[in-house]
Amino acid sequence: MxxxxxxxxxxxxxxxxxxxxxxxxxxxxxxxxxxxxxxxxxxxxxxxxxxxxxxxxxxxxxxxxxxxxxxxxxxxxxxxxxxxxxxxxxxxxxxxxxxxxxxxxxKVDNQKIAYLIEDIIEKMNKRLEYIDSHTPQEIDLQEDLKDALFLMRDHAYHSIQSDVLWLQKLLHHVQRRVLKS
The missing domain is CATH 1.10.10.10 (Winged helix-like DNA-binding domain superfamily/Winged helix DNA-binding domain)
Known part of the structure; x- marks a missing residue:
């Protein structure tokens, strides 16, 4: 597409x-x-x-x-x-x-795009909250598996966090376009 x-x-x-x-x-x-x-x-x-x-x-x-x-x-x-x-x-x-x-x-209504970006950011923040609230507890797993799970969680969290920061920059850019029009 x-x-x-x-x-x-x-x-x-x-x-x-x-x-x-x-x-x-x-x-x-x-x-x-x-x-x-x-x-x-x-x-x-x-x-x-x-x-x-x-x-x-x-x-x-x-x-x-x-x-x-x-x-x-x-x-x-x-x-x-x-x-x-x-x-x-x-x-x-x-x-x-x-x-x-x-x-x-x-070629589009930037006000509508701003609302859509705000919605994306809200959903991404909910994913961050979910990851925060579901930190793996001390469970009976092999040490290597436990380390791998924590590393995957850490990567997912920071990737989402990075995307949210970028989306906030995009939102600011789009909002400036709305003000100029």
Missing amino acids: SIQIFILGALSEGNYYPYDIKKRIGKHLDQTDAKITEGTIYYNFEVLLKKGLIEKVETIQTENRPDKTTYGITEKGRHSLEESIYKVFQKFTNVQSLYAALVHLD
Whole structure:
């Protein structure tokens, strides 16, 4: 879904060839481990085309070269982009799942995004409280297993805590966008 959000977001700004989109995605994903192949891009263009979210704008034919097709977004695609961005926040799984949506915050109601982020932070804080309140008691386990459980708990707690701090920064950023509009 995030690739489709990125494609729709780029096409909402103008018409592009799939290869142009691949280069744009590459620029945004350079800091991550994600790798996008041309096959993935072309497959997602086909999916979006079949759904009526994008349309072919122009096909350029030249000798000894494959056809180059330019695509644009449809009104249905603009609506789908907006709904997809909201859905990413509503179904939050991890910080990385938000990356494609972050690039296109200018295409949605940032007040609504702020509420969704506040909801995510609240849920994450409840997870932290749960971990705090369920510290493993002294139970009869092998020492290695007990150490492993404490290390896993510690990692989970600090990972969630780190995500909450990042989400608070994101919330502050989105709230500033709301004030500017």
